[in-house]
Amino acid sequence: MARRPALSPSRANDFRQCPLLFRLRTIDRLPEPKSSAATLGTLVHLVLERLFDLPAEDRTEDSAARALRPGWEEMLAKDPALAELHADDAALAAWLDEARARLRTYFTLENPMRLEPSGREEFVELQLEDGPLLRGIIDRVEVAPDGSIRLSDYKTGRTPPPNYGQKERFQMRFYALLVDRIRGRRPALLQLLFLKDGGRLDLRPTPDDLAQVEFEIRALWDEIVAAAKAGAFRPQRSKLCDWCSFKELCPEFGGTPPALSPERALDALGVTA
Numbered sequence: 001m002a003r004r005p006a007l008s009p010s011r012a013n014d015f016r017q018c019p020l021l022f023r024l025r026t027i028d029r030l031p032e033p034k035s036s037a038a039t040l041g042t043l044v045h046l047v048l049e050r051l052f053d054l055p056a057e058d059r060t061e062d063s064a065a066r067a068l069r070p071g072w073e074e075m076l077a078k079d080p081a082l083a084e085l086h087a088d089d090a091a092l093a094a095w096l097d098e099a100r101a102r103l104r105t106y107f108t109l110e111n112p113m114r115l116e117p118s119g120r121e122e123f124v125e126l127q128l129e130d131g132p133l134l135r136g137i138i139d140r141v142e143v144a145p146d147g148s149i150r151l152s153d154y155k156t157g158r159t160p161p162p163n164y165g166q167k168e169r170f171q172m173r174f175y176a177l178l179v180d181r182i183r184g185r186r187p188a189l190l191q192l193l194f195l196k197d198g199g200r201l202d203l204r205p206t207p208d209d210l211a212q213v214e215f216e217i218r219a220l221w222d223e224i225v226a227a228a229k230a231g232a233f234r235p236q237r238s239k240l241c242d243w244c245s246f247k248e249l250c251p252e253f254g255g256t257p258p259a260l261s262p263e264r265a266l267d268a269l270g271v272t273a
C-alpha cells in the first residue's frame with residue numbers, strides 16, 4: 001500500500017535550500033542519476049546496522065569490513081542499475097576501500113561492543129495536529145537503564161565547520177521532536193558521527209529547542225502549502241546548484257520546469273484543496 005505523503009527532514013531541507021528543488025523531487029518525483037557518494041552512504045549504513053546483529057564480542061572492524069562486499073552485492077541485486085557507478089573492477093575496489101575507511105573511522109569514535117541499541121533504522125511517524133504528517137528513519141536509538149534516550153546518526157561526509165551544519169542540526173532536532181511526542185520522553189542526547197574525518201557533534205535538546213523546531217516545521221509547511229496553492233515553487237540559486245540534478249530544467253540556468261497545477265501539487269502533498 002502506498003504511504004501517505006509526509007514531510008521528512010531531507011525534504012524539509014530541500015525546501016529550505018530551494019523550493020523548486022523540493023517541487024521537482026517531491027511533487028514531480030523526477031528521477032535523479034545515482035550518486036556514488038550517496039550509494040556509499042547507503043552501504044556504510046547497511047553495514048553499521050547489521051553490525052549490531054552480531055554478538056557484542058564479534059562487532060569488530062574486521063567483521064564490519066568483511067560485510068561490505070556482501071552488502072554491496074545485496075544492494076546490486078535489488079537495483080542492478082547501481083553497477084553503472086563503477087567503470088570496472090578496479091574502480092569498484094577503490095570505492096569499497098573508501099567505504100572501508102569510513103568504517104575504520106567509525107571504530108575510532110565508538111566501541112560497538114559496549115552498545116545495545118533498542119532501535120536501528122527506526123521508522124518514526126507523527127501527525128502534527130493541524131499540520132503535516134512527519135516521518136523519518138533514525139539510524140540508531142539507545143535507551144539507558146534510567147530511561148534516558150540517545151539518538152545517533154552516521155554521516156559519511158566531513159564534520160561541518162563551526163557555524164555550519166544547520167541541516168544536520170535541524171534533522172536531529174526534527175527526530176527529537178518525533179521521539180518526544182511518540183514516547184513521551186525528550187531525548188537526552190543527539191549525536192552526529194562524521195565518518196570521513198572522525199568528528200562528532202553532540203546536541204542536548206531543551207524543551208525550548210523542541211518548541212522551536214515545531215514552530216519552524218509548521219512555518220515551513222505553511223510556506224510549502226502556499227507555494228502549492230499558487231502552483232509556483234521559485235528557484236533559489238546558491239552554490240549548492242552545482243550538485244543539483246535539475247539544472248537543465250531550472251529557469252536560473254535557462255531551463256523550463258514542467259507545468260504544474262495547484263491541484264496536482266496539493267494532491268502530491270496530501271493536502272485537501
Ligand code: SF4
Pocket residue numbers: 018020021235236237238240241244245246247250251252253
Ligand atoms: S539548479 Fe539551483 S536554483 Fe535550480 S532547482 Fe536546482 S537548486 Fe534550485
